[in-house]
Amino acid sequence: MNQQDVSPAQKRMEAIRTRAARASRDWSVMADGQLCLMTGEGEAEAVVLRVTDEAPVDDREFVLHLPDDHFWLLDMYDRLAExxxxxxxxxxxxxxxxKDFxxxxxxxxAKDHAFRRFLEERHNLDTSDLERIKTRVRSILAIQSMTELNTDENARKRWLSLRAEFDQWRRAR
Structure with a gap:
């Protein structure tokens, strides 16, 4: 996927993943007169956020659980995506x-002798040479390449019509 194919949502998800990959996964809550969101242990322990007593209880709970919830959601998203x-x-x-038309x-x-006879009788085709047959069939179907039968709906319809005409011709014999 090139850069132009990336949606805004994909860009945002990549930014979230990058921040999460750089952040510590070792978070804790400590109370020292205030609630503190901490990262690290021992000498490396650092206060990242202090939550004041004035903050509503539900908002405190939300903020203090953000790291764990964030990592859990990313992990759950990865599992569900998989x-x-x-x-x-x-x-x-x-x-x-x-179908590969x-x-x-x-x-x-190349191999259906009845189809070749049909082309000879109905479309005045000299069937002695495979290249001549393929060229004439492409002309009848108004295509440059046989692959168009798989990619162009109108070409496919013309092929199905020619095939139906052949089937009808064969049943009448």
Whole structure:
């Protein structure tokens, strides 16, 4: 994914992850006349935030639990994102694969003698040369490349129409 594909939400999540990765995971609450949010231990212990008595109890609880809640939410998000990725992969694995109309057309041109006879009778095609057959079929379908049958809905419809015409011709014989 290049920089232009990154959404504002993804940028914000990356900034949150960066700050969390740089921050200590060792937090504690201490009361020394005031509630203090601390990080580190022993000599490395530092007061990060002092919560005054005037702060409402619910706000104090919210602020004092922010570090633990923040890391917990990031961990939970990662677990859920992984489950989501696995579920999408499973859906993809179980989903029917789209038909490869390009390959189907190429196979009919190369190996289906009835299809060649159909082209000869209905479209006045000299079927002695595979390259000539493929060129004429591309012309009939108004495409430059067989791969368009998989990428262009109109080309696919033209192929399905030609194939249906062939099936009808074959049943009538």
């Amino acid at each position: 489950r989501h990725r696995k579920a999408l992969a499973e859906i993809d694995r179980l989903s029917p694969k789209p 390009s390959a189907e057309c190429a196979m009919k041109c």
